[in-house]
Amino acid sequence: MQDTTEQLVELIKTTSTDLSPDVEQALTEARTQEQGGSAAEGALLTILNNVDMSRRTGRPICQDTGTPIFHVWYPEGGSQRKLREQIVAAVKIATERSFLRPNAVEALSGKNSGDNIGKDFPTIHFDEWENDYLKIGLMLKGGGSENCGAQYSVPSPELPATRDIKGVRKAVLDAAFKAQGLGCAPGIIGVGIGGDRVTSMVKAKEQHFRHLGDHNPDPELDAMEKRLHREINELGIGPMGFGGKTTVLGVKMAQLHRVPASFFVSIGYMCWADRRKIMTVKDGDVSIQSP
Numbered sequence: 001m002q003d004t005t006e007q008l009v010e011l012i013k014t015t016s017t018d019l020s021p022d023v024e025q026a027l028t029e030a031r032t033q034e035q036g037g038s039a040a041e042g043a044l045l046t047i048l049n050n051v052d053m054s055r056r057t058g059r060p061i062c063q064d065t066g067t068p069i070f071h072v073w074y075p076e077g078g079s080q081r082k083l084r085e086q087i088v089a090a091v092k093i094a095t096e097r098s099f100l101r102p103n104a105v106e107a108l109s110g111k112n113s114g115d116n117i118g119k120d121f122p123t124i125h126f127d128e129w130e131n132d133y134l135k136i137g138l139m140l141k142g143g144g145s146e147n148c149g150a151q152y153s154v155p156s157p158e159l160p161a162t163r164d165i166k167g168v169r170k171a172v173l174d175a176a177f178k179a180q181g182l183g184c185a186p187g188i189i190g191v192g193i194g195g196d197r198v199t200s201m202v203k204a205k206e207q208h209f210r211h212l213g214d215h216n217p218d219p220e221l222d223a224m225e226k227r228l229h230r231e232i233n234e235l236g237i238g239p240m241g242f243g244g245k246t247t248v249l250g251v252k253m254a255q256l257h258r259v260p261a262s263f264f265v266s267i268g269y270m271c272w273a274d275r276r277k278i279m280t281v282k283d284g285d286v287s288i289q290s291p
Contacts, residue, residue: 001082007279007286008090008136012068013099015138015277016060019051020290022212023188023249023274027051030186030239030246040244044186047239047272061273062184064142065100068122069205071137073129080126087124087136091116103143125202133282137209140275148183148269150175151201153262163263165224168193168253171265176232176248181241184271186249188212189228192266195256204268207252209276211291221253239272249274 031044054061070087074080094100095116104118105111116122152171154161159174161167172191179187190207192200216222228251238244249272258264279288 001079002281002284003086004134004279004281004286005086005089005093007281007288008086009093009097009099011136011138011277011279011288012090012094013058013097014288015140015275016065016094016099017054017058018277019054019061019273020276022290023272024048024051026212026249027186027272030249033245034239035244038244039240039242040238040246043239043242044246060099060101061275062142062271063101064144065103066140066142066275067103067146068100068116069139069141070122070124071139071206071209072124072126073131073135074126075132075134076128078128078134083126083134084124087122088117091122100140133280135281136279138277138279139205139208140273141205142184142271142273145183145187145269145271148175148179148187149201149204150178150267150269151197152265152267154265155263165220167263168265169224169228172228172251172267173231175267175269176228177235177237179269180237183269184273185237185241186239186246186272188249188270188272188274189232189251190268190270191251191253192268193253193255193264194258195264195266196258196262197264197266199256200264200266201268203254203256204266207254208268208270208274209278209291210252212250216253218255221255225251225253 034041092115104113104121154167161170190204192203232248237247
């Protein structure tokens, strides 16, 4: 198996320092929608200036470089063990080079490992697929946005909703309203419907790898994505909670099969710094792209 440790370091660096074009474009368009001279416009101008400075200087977009979450799709015959070793080595090197802040602390003691390596840290999801090449997606998930995530068991005393698309809408609106200006709005919301408590949230977070301008292949979900995007922005929470027209940059949804007894709606909240890139290794060639 090809050693891609240095390429993985580059993947981490690029993800940490270079915001993807679709997110930057959405932020630019959002600025034009806000009232001139408002706090909302000022916040977006500051964000865009930060994006430009980060790209030019090769420094992290945010001081919280987050939890590194890797999704690895590998061909038949690949070794999860070797891939994990390469990812762990790359995370250590990237931390030494200050592309990542040392963020891994022991849960109870709070002791920092110093190198971003700990128990199940970084997060790595493996999937063997039918293609003959390797693909690795990396998402850097900041702590503030992670704290705004939510999961609903529908119906419940917390959310008396129906087990259908109307209930899903109610859950997402509730989560977005409760987030308010926390999590560094404007955010991006990923939604996982169904599954169990674990798979539902994993599916919600996977939605952050999608391009903001794409279309959901499920017509019902596609329509609800657009509706929720509009309705959440009509709440008037705005960038950083200052008020305004831009509370979210997008809403992305997916569903899983479930058992009849359960109906979970999981919301993965991402801050404006939607840091994600994808690396492919095919026939010895390595490339890094934005979604």
